[in-house]
Amino acid sequence: TQLLEQSPQFLSIQEGENLTVYCNSSSVFSSLQWYRQEPGEGPVLLVTVVTGGEVKKLKRLTFQFGDARKDSSLHITAAQPGDTGLYLCAGAAGYAGGTSYGKLTFGQGTILTVHP
Amino acid sequence: SAVISQKPSRDICQRGTSLTIQCQVDSQVTMMFWYRQQPGQSLTLIATANQGSEATYESGFVIDKFPISRPNLTFSTLTVSNMSPEDSSIYLCSVDRDRNNYGYTFGSGTRLTVV
Numbered sequence: 592t593q594l595l596e597q598s599p600q601f602l603s604i605q606e607g608e609n610l611t612v613y614c615n616s617s618s619v620f621s622s623l624q625w626y627r628q629e630p631g632e633g634p635v636l637l638v639t640v641v642t643g644g645e646v647k648k649l650k651r652l653t654f655q656f657g658d659a660r661k662d663s664s665l666h667i668t669a670a671q672p673g674d675t676g677l678y679l680c681a682g683a684a685g686y687a688g689g690t691s692y693g694k695l696t697f698g699q700g701t702i703l704t705v706h707p
Numbered sequence: 708s709a710v711i712s713q714k715p716s717r718d719i720c721q722r723g724t725s726l727t728i729q730c731q732v733d734s735q736v737t738m739m740f741w742y743r744q745q746p747g748q749s750l751t752l753i754a755t756a757n758q759g760s761e762a763t764y765e766s767g768f769v770i771d772k773f774p775i776s777r778p779n780l781t782f783s784t785l786t787v788s789n790m791s792p793e794d795s796s797i798y799l800c801s802v803d804r805d806r807n808n809y810g811y812t813f814g815s816g817t818r819l820t821v822v
Contacts, residue, residue: 641809692808
């Protein structure tokens with residue numbers, strides 16, 4: 592059974608601060624996906640990292656995939672109240688059409704609150 | 708990427724009854740996935756629904772409790788049977804956005820409360 596440990600579980604910060612969310616596993620994933628979920632909605636994909644060591648930037652958000660494809664981080668620079676929400680990492684095993692296709696392993700989630 | 712319509716968005720049900728959740732996708736997809744998100748917890752995969760074959764259930768989930776239908780390539784239902792308060796959760800369906808396992812689109816979820 593693959594596990595994905597996400598931390599911290601809760602994060603309460605002031606507007607303008609920086610933060611980092613971590614996802615760690617002992618398993619190798621074919622990709623690591625980051626989602627954001629608002630209350631009453633399903634998760635929405637932010638980014639997918641596929642290659643070990645890959646770094647992707649989405650405005651003030653920076654996503655990194657570990658060299659061994661077992662861990663990932665999300666860094667937010669100068670957080671804003673609009674960044675408030677539940678952030679989820681999810682590891683995908685295997686590839687499209689394979690036996691593990693679609694079986695995402697989700698981290699526990701990080702509830703981020705950014706105060707004005 | 709696909710757009711999913713999921714309903715109902717929420718329901719309050721009596722224990723012992725059943726609820727059927729529907730997901731409609733605006734394009735044809737081979738596989739649809741059903742997840743459960745318990746209060747304060749993350750998402751857990753319940754089963755994978757293929758059109759034309761029996762759904763594949765994950766460990767801890769059984770067909771008698773969570774029967775799934777997949778009558779065509781754009782529609783699926785999940786039934787939560789003989790409900791108990793422990794079934795109170797958010798249930799979500801999802802599809803592979805680009806059919807490459809690199810990202811998924813989720814329905815808006817069904818918030819179920821069993822009393």
